[in-house]
Amino acid sequence: MSNAAITSSPGVRALARKELRELRRHRMIVATAIVLPIAFLVLPVLNLLLYEPSRAIGGPDFAVGQAMFCFFLTPVIMPATMAAYGIIGERDQGTLEPLLTLPLSDRELLAGKVAAILLPTLGASFGIYALYMAVVALAVEPPVRSPALDWTWPFGLLLAAPLLALFSTLTGMFFSARSKDVRIAEHLSGLVLLPSMLPVLLIVTRTVEPSVLTWCVFAAAVAAIDAGLWRLVVRAFDRERAISTA
């Protein structure tokens, strides 16, 4: 079954719906999904609203770059907690064993879980960025407004955020499938995810110019990593191991 066929399978859609209901009812995940995007919206907006050229370190481009880093960080950090719960959460509440008796292949099972994590992550990531753009357009002073509204930023975010979110989700799922404890999975994910933000840091600080070409090359590289990571996660998911580490 191709990856496209997997995501359209009724079983995957049913699992994704179940996962979304589950995430919605999980206090810690809901708290993370609310607090993190709010923080990543408020900090950049305040940074730009209170921008004063005389006191600022670096120019307006640097201030906008700092703000943009938060928006690229959201799709990476937000899925990590949810993904860590993906397999371990099911095991801890005793639902993994019956779940594995359902007619879902390994790929369908993982695809359903990944889809349920990507939807709220991308909703929150794009939502806070849209609010940020609105505030910038209405309230930020012209010296900062112009670089903040540079169209290469939304282009880069639209292109890279889904791929970064997928990277973070798959990393979390990998460790969730192989770890015994949610916190261990979260910590290990963090160890992989934070260094991987270095290329984004280079772009937002304009060490590498944020052009269309830059974003396309970056997106292609992340997409290639995601494809490899997906294969790795599918291979790492071992049903016997998953139920026997309970």
Add this chain to the structure above:
Amino acid sequence: MRCAGPAIECRAVTRRFGARTALHALDLDVEAGEIVGLLGPNGSGKTTTLRILATLLRPDSGTARILSWDVAAEPMQVRRLIGVMPERPSLYDRHPVEDNVRFWAEVHQVRDPGAAVARALEFAGVADRARDPAGSLSKGLKQRVALARAIVHRPPVLLLDEPSSGLDPSAAASMEGLIRDLAREGTTILLNTHRLAEAERLCDRVAILREGHLLQVGTPQQVRAALLGHIVEVEFAGLVDLPVRRAVESFPAVREVWWSPSAVRCRLSDAGRDTPELVARLVRAGAAIVAVRPAGDLERAYLELMSQPVPGSLAA
């Protein structure tokens, strides 16, 4: 669906966990519509057997089939045909009862999930709790929801791991009734249980496992007869008199006899065949018979079996 043989078929199924062999070349068939109970102490291989049939574990050697589909080679087909109820209800406690069951119906692509969920909840007797969070239910009700979930797609084969574990007597009796109803509708049921009286009442056949070896398989009567001999007990209204003693002792099918003031226990050549003749002889001798019953129950037979060494073990 394809099925040329038994609904459940295990051929020399062996499973090891490290150095420990949990299942030694298990051979077991379950015919369509049969209820078969797996009995045995903890660690005897009951749950391993169910997990292999549920496609959760792969056998190291041998083959296990559900309706002719190999559980190791064709797990997706097998998963479509089975309903599994684990020992713990394993529900999504934060979700309403109906959402728990609906998820199962949707993944199994049941044509009308709403109707199927309503039917399954009705059958399990939990329709009035459909909107309650599963976590708010008692253990007995959770078990019923787990059963509703396992049958929502009307599977031809049900695998139940200790379905009445932890239930009070009335909840256990109610679960027993539900299982019997499912078998009456033609569902093949393989269940694990520690409740021997329940197994004796419910199961068409029982299979007794110990340390991964299948020690006995047969109807509860056959197992009792094999382990306790063909012993029947006859209870009289008054004291035993001489004609009654002579009637028993002159019957060639009686191998051994034990008398008490108002009862007799006889080991017969074949309890099934010889009991009617024994009773007829007693009636002719003027005995006022109160009861005739097989001596010992499945529990006694089970304990007898557990006291014997395991074949193939060092003690054997």
